[in-house]
Amino acid sequence: MEEEGIMRYLLGIDLGSSSVKVSLVDVESGRCAASATYPDREAPIKALRPGWAEQYPDDWWQYLKAALPIIYGKCPGCRDEIGAIGISYQMHGLVCVDSRCRLLRDAIIWCDSRGVPYGERAFDAIGHERCLTHLLNSPGNFTATKLAWVKENEPELYGKIDKVMLPGDWLAMRMGCGAQTTRCGLSEMMLYDYAPDRNSDVAGFLMDYFGFRHGILPSIVPTFGQQGTVSAAAAAELGLKAGTPITYRAGDQPNNALSLNVMEPGEIASTAGTSGVVYGVTDSVDYDPLSRINVFLHVNDSPDNSRLGLMHCINGCGILNAWLHRNVAYDMSYDEMNAAAATVPPGSDGVTVIPFGNGTERVLQNRDIGCSVLGLNFNLHGRQHLLRAAHEGIAFAFCYGIEIMTATGLAVKSIHAGNANLYLSPIFRQTVANICGASIMLSDSDGSVGAALGAGIGANLFKTRQEAFHGINCVAAVAPNADEIQPCQEAYNRWKRAVEGEEAEKLKD
Numbered sequence: 001m002e003e004e005g006i007m008r009y010l011l012g013i014d015l016g017s018s019s020v021k022v023s024l025v026d027v028e029s030g031r032c033a034a035s036a037t038y039p040d041r042e043a044p045i046k047a048l049r050p051g052w053a054e055q056y057p058d059d060w061w062q063y064l065k066a067a068l069p070i071i072y073g074k075c076p077g078c079r080d081e082i083g084a085i086g087i088s089y090q091m092h093g094l095v096c097v098d099s100r101c102r103l104l105r106d107a108i109i110w111c112d113s114r115g116v117p118y119g120e121r122a123f124d125a126i127g128h129e130r131c132l133t134h135l136l137n138s139p140g141n142f143t144a145t146k147l148a149w150v151k152e153n154e155p156e157l158y159g160k161i162d163k164v165m166l167p168g169d170w171l172a173m174r175m176g177c178g179a180q181t182t183r184c185g186l187s188e189m190m191l192y193d194y195a196p197d198r199n200s201d202v203a204g205f206l207m208d209y210f211g212f213r214h215g216i217l218p219s220i221v222p223t224f225g226q227q228g229t230v231s232a233a234a235a236a237e238l239g240l241k242a243g244t245p246i247t248y249r250a251g252d253q254p255n256n257a258l259s260l261n262v263m264e265p266g267e268i269a270s271t272a273g274t275s276g277v278v279y280g281v282t283d284s285v286d287y288d289p290l291s292r293i294n295v296f297l298h299v300n301d302s303p304d305n306s307r308l309g310l311m312h313c314i315n316g317c318g319i320l321n322a323w324l325h326r327n328v329a330y331d332m333s334y335d336e337m338n339a340a341a342a343t344v345p346p347g348s349d350g351v352t353v354i355p356f357g358n359g360t361e362r363v364l365q366n367r368d369i370g371c372s373v374l375g376l377n378f379n380l381h382g383r384q385h386l387l388r389a390a391h392e393g394i395a396f397a398f399c400y401g402i403e404i405m406t407a408t409g410l411a412v413k414s415i416h417a418g419n420a421n422l423y424l425s426p427i428f429r430q431t432v433a434n435i436c437g438a439s440i441m442l443s444d445s446d447g448s449v450g451a452a453l454g455a456g457i458g459a460n461l462f463k464t465r466q467e468a469f470h471g472i473n474c475v476a477a478v479a480p481n482a483d484e485i486q487p488c489q490e491a492y493n494r495w496k497r498a499v500e501g502e503e504a505e506k507l508k509d
Contacts, residue, residue, distance in 0.1 A: 056107070320390055
């Protein structure tokens with residue numbers, strides 16, 4: 001590392017829908033030196049109609065402006081020693097700007113569902129086989145279909161659009177990079193063509209179907225590498241040094257995988273907050289025929305080295321545990337809930353919880369079967385059974401997605417997660433390990449730290465990629481428990497029959 005006084009730190013920015021988090025990572029130790037989040041309560045989301053979700057991008061900028069001074073206060077003088085900046089961001093959003101890079105409307109963010117019918121019509125009109133072989137997904141509810149909604153419902157505004165970008169692309173542009181995205185970003189928009197007979201990375205057939213002019217997309221830059229530098233104007237607002245390089249950007253789930261050093265086939269990154277995510281890396285360019293999982297380019301994909309991320313989202317995850325805490329175990333702490341659940345054996349003495357009570361689930365082909373409790377006996381079971389069955393049911397939903405991923409070429413070797421949220425539950429994480437037959441490694445990293453490390457990789461501040469992660473500690477490892485595998489598998493089979501069989505049909509009706 002040259003000019004150590006100048007290159008001492010890396011800055012990671014994680015632009016989420018609830019807040020912006022920034023972390024300062026020391027290059028030498030690889031450890032987080034300071035972090036800050038703003039706002040400290042969930043940022044507002046505008047929902048003018050059911051199913052809509054929008055945020056004003058300039059609010060993201062204001063959150064970043066508010067978070068950075070906290071960092072500077074914790075590490076005086078650090079702003080002049082930041083060697084590179086990385087950005088992680090909420091995926092699938094739509095930001096529209098005019099030819100002067102001015103915002104034209106609020107961003108339509110990831111959880112907005114107005115693009116769903118546009119994706120369904122495109123899937124049928126273009127043909128399922130062509131979409132799946134070229135996109136590895138149905139057009140679904142991604143950036144492309146959100147733009148289709150704007151084109152049809154706001155034609156005057158659509159006519160003023162010069163470029164469309166993802167939230168992280170817009171933030172990088174505001175910092176001084178210009179209008180850009182990455183190949184990974186194209187795949188998050190659902191506008192990347194994976195087929196070997198294509199003439200370019202852009203899925204031109206989908207652009208043509210929706211009637212988008214090809215110039216509406218920003219230029220493509222590498223995920224890692226020099227993407228631009230902080231402009232004088234942005235530096236003045238943010239308190240950063242003008243000319244600081246921006247060398248990495250990625251969507252939040254691929255970046256979460258990077259933060260856990262999940263980069264090679266068979267490795268899985270997972271989160272288990274309000275909703276849950278399983279993100280597995282594969283080198284197999286394949287898809288699920290029922291389009292129950294999403295496929296994107298991973299951060300280290302290259303033309304000569306395929307690395308794809310298979311993503312399974314579970315809406316009914318920690319939100320179920322929180323519901324139980326509010327309504328069933330309101331006199332307990334989460335630790336006490338875990339202790340009570342641990343008094344019940346694996347399989348919950350026959351109680352099964354279907355955790356899907358937070359809207360439609362893609363893994364169920366966009367069905368909303370709700371949350372249900374099966375096998376409850378008023379003479380045998382208490383709330384401790386319900387608590388354990390809920391954690392098992394959520395774990396089974398994770399494993400169900402992983403099962404689908406294995407059919408598309410993922411050979412599970414290990415699962416990596418942050419030591420937070422439901423991964424603090426011994427029952428949840430042990431059940432996942434037992435069913436998947438893989439060890440779970442829990443680490444003390446997060447998205448903003450990952451973005452900082454990605455910046456260091458992009459700026460060539462580490463001799464090897466592995467060197468970038470030497471400061472990330474494994475705080476716990478969970479191996480399959482041989483004594484519990486059979487009862488867990490029996491309970492999982494019972495859970496699958498409930499989801500796929502007659503019970504699911506009754507719930508659907």
